[in-house]
Amino acid sequence: MAEAMSRAPDGETKAEAYARLKAEIESVVAGETSEVARYASAACILAHAFSPRYFWTGFYMVDADKPEELVVGPYQGTLGCLRIPFSKGVCGAAARERRTQLVEDVHAFPGHIACDGRTNSEIVVPVLRADGSLAAVLDVDSEQPAAFDAEDQAGLEAICAVLLTA
Numbered sequence: 001m002a003e004a005m006s007r008a009p010d011g012e013t014k015a016e017a018y019a020r021l022k023a024e025i026e027s028v029v030a031g032e033t034s035e036v037a038r039y040a041s042a043a044c045i046l047a048h049a050f051s052p053r054y055f056w057t058g059f060y061m062v063d064a065d066k067p068e069e070l071v072v073g074p075y076q077g078t079l080g081c082l083r084i085p086f087s088k089g090v091c092g093a094a095a096r097e098r099r100t101q102l103v104e105d106v107h108a109f110p111g112h113i114a115c116d117g118r119t120n121s122e123i124v125v126p127v128l129r130a131d132g133s134l135a136a137v138l139d140v141d142s143e144q145p146a147a148f149d150a151e152d153q154a155g156l157e158a159i160c161a162v163l164l165t166a
Helices: 015-029 037-050 089-097 152-160
Strands: 056-063 066-076 083-085 102-105 122-126 134-142
Touching: 015 037, 015 152, 037 056, 037 066, 037 134, 037 152, 056 083, 066 134, 083 089, 083 134, 089 102, 089 122, 089 134, 102 152, 122 152, 134 152
Parallel strands: none
Antiparallel strands: 056 066, 056 134, 066 083, 102 122, 122 134
């Protein structure tokens, strides 16, 4: 049976929120062998915790049949792009470089893919397996310009680091 998601205590900082959500995600996915179920749970928890700043929250998974492409996975938000090549967009850059992409203005990002024209800023974090191979990327979009910062990056990177090991 699913547990209710935790609520932010009054005065909670963003760093504290990420720590609380990391623990919650770890608890929810502990023992779950399905990567899709893990991604779905994390996307749900994060989207609800940071709405409306998080406009689109989800995962693009490496396609086993096309290892240079990402295919949409579990997400919360409007319709996502179905496929993203590693050679295009913010998600492709995160996959290709295996490092977080923090983009204050997606309209200024070379090769940006506009899955939803209302997106103005984006953060994309790689999800790596224990062997270091890329499993997916976590993509978070916001309608707000410059909605993400170093605290978001640290918090999301910490969550992605344990997502497949919890």
